[in-house]
Amino acid sequence: MADKNSLKKYEILQPLLLALMVTIGILAGRKIEQSSTPEAKIKTTTTTLSKPNSGFLEEATRFIQARYIDSININDVSEMAISSMLHELDPFSAYLSAQRQLLDSALSIEEAFGISVINHHHTWLIDQVVPGSVAWDMPIAPGDLIVRANDSMTNASILQSWQSPQLKLELKAPDQHNSTLVTLPRSNPTEINTVFPVAILKAGIGYIKIKHFGDHTYDEFITALDTLISKHKVKDLVLDLRDNAGGYIEECTRILNQLFKEKNTLLVATQGRTVRKAEYKTDGRQLFDLEKVCILVNARSASASEVFAGAIQDLDRGIIIGQPTYGKGLVQEQYMLSNGGALRLSVARFYLPSGRNLDLSRSENMISKQYLTKNGRKIARSPNIIPDIIVALDTTLAIPGWLSIKPTITTEIFKLKLDQRSGTFNPKSTNEVENKIIRATGLNINKLNKTQQAFLTEEITQAWYLAGKEYSKWLNQHLLKQPEIQSAISYLK
Numbered sequence: 001m002a003d004k005n006s007l008k009k010y011e012i013l014q015p016l017l018l019a020l021m022v023t024i025g026i027l028a029g030r031k032i033e034q035s036s037t038p039e040a041k042i043k044t045t046t047t048t049l050s051k052p053n054s055g056f057l058e059e060a061t062r063f064i065q066a067r068y069i070d071s072i073n074i075n076d077v078s079e080m081a082i083s084s085m086l087h088e089l090d091p092f093s094a095y096l097s098a099q100r101q102l103l104d105s106a107l108s109i110e111e112a113f114g115i116s117v118i119n120h121h122h123t124w125l126i127d128q129v130v131p132g133s134v135a136w137d138m139p140i141a142p143g144d145l146i147v148r149a150n151d152s153m154t155n156a157s158i159l160q161s162w163q164s165p166q167l168k169l170e171l172k173a174p175d176q177h178n179s180t181l182v183t184l185p186r187s188n189p190t191e192i193n194t195v196f197p198v199a200i201l202k203a204g205i206g207y208i209k210i211k212h213f214g215d216h217t218y219d220e221f222i223t224a225l226d227t228l229i230s231k232h233k234v235k236d237l238v239l240d241l242r243d244n245a246g247g248y249i250e251e252c253t254r255i256l257n258q259l260f261k262e263k264n265t266l267l268v269a270t271q272g273r274t275v276r277k278a279e280y281k282t283d284g285r286q287l288f289d290l291e292k293v294c295i296l297v298n299a300r301s302a303s304a305s306e307v308f309a310g311a312i313q314d315l316d317r318g319i320i321i322g323q324p325t326y327g328k329g330l331v332q333e334q335y336m337l338s339n340g341g342a343l344r345l346s347v348a349r350f351y352l353p354s355g356r357n358l359d360l361s362r363s364e365n366m367i368s369k370q371y372l373t374k375n376g377r378k379i380a381r382s383p384n385i386i387p388d389i390i391v392a393l394d395t396t397l398a399i400p401g402w403l404s405i406k407p408t409i410t411t412e413i414f415k416l417k418l419d420q421r422s423g424t425f426n427p428k429s430t431n432e433v434e435n436k437i438i439r440a441t442g443l444n445i446n447k448l449n450k451t452q453q454a455f456l457t458e459e460i461t462q463a464w465y466l467a468g469k470e471y472s473k474w475l476n477q478h479l480l481k482q483p484e485i486q487s488a489i490s491y492l493k
Contacts, residue, residue, distance in 0.1 A: 075339070082343075089346070090359075092330055096342045113167050113184045115140065124149070125407060126171070130193075138182050142467050143414025144171040147179055173418060194247075195220035197475050198228065201485065205492050206234035210255075213247025213304045218254040222287065225258070229288055236292040236492045238485070242322060246303025249331070249350075253280040256311055259293055259318075261286050265353075267311045270331055272348030293318030294488040297385060302326035306358050307350050309385045314353040316375045320387040321487050327384030329358030358384055389491070391483045399452050405441050409460060412440040413467050434460045 065074055079097060086093045114133020117124050124146040129135050148170035165186050172179040194214040199207040206228035210217060228234040249270070256267050263284030271277040295309045295318055306325045312318045331348035349357050354371040356379065371379040380386035399405070416433060419425035427433050437460050438445055445453060458478065465474035479485060 079341070086343070086345075090330070092328060092332065092344070093346050094344045096334075096344060097340075112186050114187060115184075117146070125410065127410060134184055134187050135182075138184070139180050140169075140171065140182060141173070141414055141417065142463065143411045144173055144180075146170070147172050173414060193220060195224050198224045199475055199479060200228070200232050200234070201238060201480065201489055202493070204233060204235045205238065205489060206232065206236070207238045207240065207479070207485075209240035209242075210244055210305075212244055213249075213251040213255075215248065215251070217247065217251045221255050222258070225288055235290065236294075237290050238294045238296065238488045238492070240296045241301050241305040241308060242296050242298040242484070243300045244302075244305035245300065246305055246328075249280070249304050249307065252304040252308050256280075256308060257282050258286055258288065259290065259312070260315070261289075265315065267315075267353065268307050269351040270348045271351065272331065272346075275331070275348040292492050294491060295320050296484045296488065297322040297325050297387060299323050299326060301385075302328045303330070306385050307352070310352040310356070310358065313379070313385065313388070314356075314371075314373050316373050316377065319389065319491055320385060321389045321491070322387050322391055322484050324382065324387065324390075325358070325385040327358055327382075354379060389487050391487060399443075399448065399456065405443065406459070408441050409437055409463055410467075412437045413460070413463050416464075417467050430461050430464060433464050 061074060064072070064077075079095060083095045086095055114130040114135035116127040116130070126140060126142055126144040126146070128142055129140055146169060148168075150164055150168050167184040167186070169182050169184065170179050171182065194211050194217045195208060196211065197207075197209055201207050206225075208221065208224050208228070210221065225237070228237075249268070253267050260282045261284065262282055265282040267280045267282065269277060269279045293312065295312050297305065297309050297320060301309065301322075302325065306327070306329060309320050309325065313320050329350040329352075330346040331350065332344055333347050335343045335345065337343065349359060351357050354373065356369075356371045368381075370381065373379060413433070416425055416427075416436060420427070434457060438456070443456075445456075448456065458481075461478060462474050480489075
């Protein structure tokens, strides 16, 4: 809860919110920048904003600075006011401070350098190495401590290094005295797979996972589908959009188009106050003939991935399996500000073939009307996608202290990998690995329910294989155990 000083500041700023809304045009940069996190986006041209009269805002600011009872940082106060204003518009429009911009870049360096990182106790650790990336064949492993990044050692300075054309890392494995130096060139985004992995679930059933809809996702999808059909005679497809936060709507609809034979079928439309209505329709140029389609979603499936699942559902093209999606049927653009921060604004809405829009901020509109699919099925009244087959929600977050346990698992696994390479640890099964790691975390396994225990086992096993860069082994041994996959196979058979 805010303290009294914060509340007083907010009360003073409240009359200024309208003024700030007008002056955003002054602060906004002239070039629309893409968001650092995957979201539903439309490829746009450069936009310029006019400069309104801001005299009254400057006048009010001078009075606050000159006469307010306490000394204040007017920049901090302005950021607070802008954040409050945007929060009132919708849940997804936001102000991103310069520091937040840097943090976002740190958390999205997978495409740039092929690694993901976590900040644990004010230190940076390697979390994962992306298969097929520039880092995959280098001496980098989950659990490595980042000692230096481009000669920077401080937490804040390391954040700056993610923007560099190349990343020079000094890494130290847990409990090791010697460090390792590696240099990672910044990858062309086209070099990082957004479609991965690809697998055969059963005879005639293929599996493709789309992590997000990037610039080249359509081409990757076509290549993967061609392999599945030409080499493995796949007729049915399971498309995994779990944890897919969105991306380019153009790439999303190009892939959707390949699942329909018909021409001129509406897939999705976008429209906003200043954004002209645009319709994305099928062109009848289907390259492959697929029979049944299953789409997997969860609570972290958002934006463009919801458009994909919603179009499949509305047009009765396939079946949706998993958990209800996030509920973000909005197109956003990001505007850079002169202070290094940015405005992320919702500029348009998506409208699915049935006419529905997925928007948690307008849920009352969604549940007040009954929408129907192409074949006349009633669609669940909800501001998100409700799967046709609902798989029980996992309870992973109920594991006590999970956010602090995960880095410990990563670190302990790397120690065991080092012992394995030195010959001091030769596990005969992943059970030995699991038991050692559980002891290291201090978890009382007897206090976890069966769902939590299964999740913990899966996380440890996956981390073990990833640390050894054995992704295919995890895929082959554990993918089929997932309840969503089992439901999809059952439906397709």
